[in-house]
Amino acid sequence: MGSRDGWRLLLLLLGFLLVAPTCRAREAQPLPVLEEEEVVADAAGGRGGAGAAAGGGNRRAPVRHELSLDFYAKTCPAVDQIVGNVTAPRFRDNPGAGPAVLRLFYHDCFVEGCDASILIAPTANNGGGAPRVERDMEENRNLPQEAFDTVEMAKAAVEKACPGVVTCADVLALAARDFVHLAGGPYYAVKKGRKDSRVSLAGKVRGSLPRANSTVDELLRVFAAKGLGAGDLVALSGAHTVGFAHCAHFLGRLYDFGGTRQPDPVMDARLVKALRMSCPYTGGSARVVVPFDVSTPFQFDHAYYANLQARLGLLGSDQALFLDARTRPLVEGLAADRERFFQAFAASMDRMGSVRVKKGRKGEVRRVCSQHLS
Numbered sequence: 001m002g003s004r005d006g007w008r009l010l011l012l013l014l015g016f017l018l019v020a021p022t023c024r025a026r027e028a029q030p031l032p033v034l035e036e037e038e039v040v041a042d043a044a045g046g047r048g049g050a051g052a053a054a055g056g057g058n059r060r061a062p063v064r065h066e067l068s069l070d071f072y073a074k075t076c077p078a079v080d081q082i083v084g085n086v087t088a089p090r091f092r093d094n095p096g097a098g099p100a101v102l103r104l105f106y107h108d109c110f111v112e113g114c115d116a117s118i119l120i121a122p123t124a125n126n127g128g129g130a131p132r133v134e135r136d137m138e139e140n141r142n143l144p145q146e147a148f149d150t151v152e153m154a155k156a157a158v159e160k161a162c163p164g165v166v167t168c169a170d171v172l173a174l175a176a177r178d179f180v181h182l183a184g185g186p187y188y189a190v191k192k193g194r195k196d197s198r199v200s201l202a203g204k205v206r207g208s209l210p211r212a213n214s215t216v217d218e219l220l221r222v223f224a225a226k227g228l229g230a231g232d233l234v235a236l237s238g239a240h241t242v243g244f245a246h247c248a249h250f251l252g253r254l255y256d257f258g259g260t261r262q263p264d265p266v267m268d269a270r271l272v273k274a275l276r277m278s279c280p281y282t283g284g285s286a287r288v289v290v291p292f293d294v295s296t297p298f299q300f301d302h303a304y305y306a307n308l309q310a311r312l313g314l315l316g317s318d319q320a321l322f323l324d325a326r327t328r329p330l331v332e333g334l335a336a337d338r339e340r341f342f343q344a345f346a347a348s349m350d351r352m353g354s355v356r357v358k359k360g361r362k363g364e365v366r367r368v369c370s371q372h373l374s
Helices: 003-013 036-044 079-093 097-109 145-161 168-182 216-224 230-241 251-255 269-278 303-309 316-323 328-335 338-352
Strands: 244-246 289-291
Touching: 079 097, 079 145, 079 168, 097 145, 097 168, 097 230, 145 168, 168 338, 216 230, 216 316, 230 303, 230 316, 230 328, 230 338, 251 269, 303 316, 303 328, 316 328, 328 338
Parallel strands: none
Antiparallel strands: 244 289
16 A cells, blocks of 8 residues: 555544544734743743753753844845745645655754754765764654755755855755745744754764654653753644654554553554554555644644544654643643644744754855765
């Protein structure tokens, strides 16, 4: 069964399960200027800082550098529009490029900051040696090529208009915002001024990214290491309202949860049955994918949270957010109010996009995103 046929069948079988209302896309407008801490505090029921998220501790938060909305005001004032002229037709022709680019942005920011280090091309014919760049690592091998191609297309358009000025890191941040908006989500202003990293090191990946079966404790630790809190964790996880996952990321929940040889008792039994049709225990295709959000897989809305309430979360790490007493109230709050989710998501994307950015001589401005300047 092909991947597209698989998820279509899944949606058909689950049609009677859906408890979350379908949110009709509307033309999103730029968000008003918000005090970021107020938005995150409202979403998290508190300040959402790293210490609060991790249950205390003295972990030092990553250094945040000042970015600005008008960073390219004199050198490339139309950069937002130029990137948008690429992302809009790309989304029209290939909607899957949207969640792919958004995932790419997450994977970039969570490893040594938002510095386009994930975009450096993998090493060819590495001779069986150790992985060298971030894309060589197992955690990144399933990142869709269409995401990398989209960023390169946008960067090429920017280079044509403003050669040697705008970084790949900023292009990626802009493209991620565009795709959120194109899928029906919020339009938010993106601060700029990131430099591209001069290195991409495979050894920095392990332990920096959440896993499909991470516990809430593990998730909070990963986020705290970036200076992000529980509110950011829940808001940013809402990106799973769009996109798809490979069967390998949740197979254990269908057949052998915790070594019991039984499915995860938390997952709705009818969802288990439907997923098993696309994802057999053995012999299945590695190319098959199913949607994170079984109700509105191509719509950026807050149905993801209602799905968690209905035990329709696909990944164990997603469902855990509703099961844990620390994050359940946040899930419930965002499930009840789409605008609250949009504001919290935009604020958390701004916070994540500001972590460990490179400035000055610590970075570069690549001409081609997959290649260092020297």
